[in-house]
Amino acid sequence: MDFETVFDEMYPGLFRYCHRLTGDADVADDITQETFVRLYERRVEGAEERVRAWLFRTAIHLVRDRHRLRKNRRRLLEANPVLPAGTELPDRAVERGEDVARVRVALDRLKDRDREMLLLRYEGFSYREIAEAFDVAAESVGTLLARAERRFTKAYDPPGENDDAS
Amino acid sequence: MTHLDDGQLRALLDDELNDAEAGSARVHLGGCDECAQLLARIEAQGVTAREAIAILDVPAPAAGARQAVLARVRGTSSSSERPVPSEPSEAVSWAPFYLTLKRAAVIVLLLTGLAAALPGSAVRAWMVSRWTVAVEMFTGTESGAQPAAAELATSGQESDVAGVEFEVTDEPLRIVLAQIESGSLVVVRFVEGTRAALSGSDARFRRTADGRFEVTGGSGTIRIDVPRTVADASLWVNERIYLTVDGNRIDATGPIEAQTPEEISFRVR
Known part of the structure; x- marks a missing residue:
């Protein structure tokens, strides 16, 4: 290639x-x-x-x-x-929407490494690849991902939903 | 009974357990409501997170990025750093780009610089004259005068010239470059004294407010001299922050091409 x-x-x-x-x-x-x-x-x-x-x-x-x-x-x-004179504001309405803000807030609640790992998984990386990238045991990746998703949904969902023991 | 933990259940959902582990987990799940509920919760959280995060996505600016990256790697090709791969393979390999073009560009730059440096040369005379004209048009002063900020052009006055310089008396200093061609080089130099300078070919210069200066439509190399005494300044290029000065702190957030203690160069994308 x-x-x-x-x-x-x-x-x-x-x-x-x-x-x-x-x-x-x-x-x-x-x-x-x-x-x-x-x-x-x-x-x-x-x-x-x-x-x-x-x-x-x-x-x-x-x-x-x-x-x-x-x-x-x-x-x-x-x-x-x-902005330069005469330039219109770019259309970033979607990014500035309420949903986007909520997602960003929820993502920001995660530890940097958890966020990076979770998003890598969503890009299709295997547990082995994630483990190598972050120098952690492959057996711990599932736990770390589950924790990241739990924290994310807890911050993202309205109160009362997805409550758990964490 | 040993229950399954979050990690095992997440790995089961991700098909990351081996056959034996997955089989054992499924057997356990068949007889354990607690773990089955936990599995359902983890799965729901995963779906929620995936769907929510996908909301963030925007179209990738692939075409412009492709051009910019190729321009940069072609510009940084070096025969000593990048030998020709000995044999093609399925592995990623790189071909040397445009070495001849690069050498020609270097020769032209060297000759131009040499000509400009020679006292009495036509190139030097032309550059000096263009600079002087720029100062006059921008400030409305006579050639050779050293205008203060108050003497600069009024808001909106434009000039199609090679450069301007001015006394920095208003802070924050905002230098806004707009409609700058991709591939142009923006060179910021930190200089002694209290005078700033902007120069570039095919550019228009104007002051739009106290401490705010615009450069529009430049190409090639745009040079900006910022006095070291300035404590609050920012440089914007095509609506993006490239550089901020906050007290003794300088943050370069633009695409840095080269950096020395006296000078930072950005390659516009």
Whole structure:
């Protein structure tokens, strides 16, 4: 597989993952692009599965690097939105909807690692791949995922639903 | 009776148990209401979480991203770092891109820089004249004058020029670059003194409010000089924050191309 084929096949999933993690399409696009550039620069080769795992691991690290900047960025965006004169606000109504806000709040309740793991699973990664990515025992992945989903639904669902012993 | 735990049930649902484990779990579930209820709850939570998280999804900007990534990897090709793979295989492999083009670009840049550096050269004279004209048009002052911020162009006044410079007296300083072509380079340099400068080809410059400056429609390389004394500043490019200065802290959130203690370069996407 050449680089462009890898990009075409893996960009959508990686972008979706980064967007779910960050909540910002621009940041997700930046990180996804940067990840592919690094893939190229570092000549990561091998089976498709290996390359895919490398891409997602690298993206996770880039997201973490950006995480510390997020608060400052949000503060600036909210306090002083700057748009060029004559430019209309972009249509991001869906992202700003009530449901989206609820999902984001619920995701933010998770520990970083739990969130990253859960979203990796939703991208189709196996327990073994997740275990390798986070250096945990494969036998513990199910427990970690179940815990993450429990916390997520508890934060996401209205009170009274999905209550459990946790 | 040993009940199944969350992890085992989650793994069962995800088809991640081996045959023996899965068989044993199913036998247990057949006779244990407690575990069966827990399984149903875990399954419902999984469905809820998956469906909810999918709400976040937006279309991936694949076409633009593809172009940008390919432009970047072609621009960073290096024969020493990227030898030609000896044999094609099913593994991922990379071909060297556009080395000839890159070498040509480097030669042109070197020649241009050399010409600009030579005293008395036509290139240098042209660049100086364009800069001077820019300052005059932007500020309305005579050539050679050092205008203060109050003497800068009034809001909305535009000039199709190569660059401007101005005294920074208002903070926060907002520099807003709009409609900048993808692939353009934005170079931010931290300079001594109190004067800022903006320059770029095919760009229009204007001050739209105190401390707020717009550069519209530039391409190639856009240079921004920011005084080190500025404590509150931000750089926006195509509606995105690339750089913020908050006291002694500088956060570069744009796509960094290169960075030194004096200068940060961003490649616009």
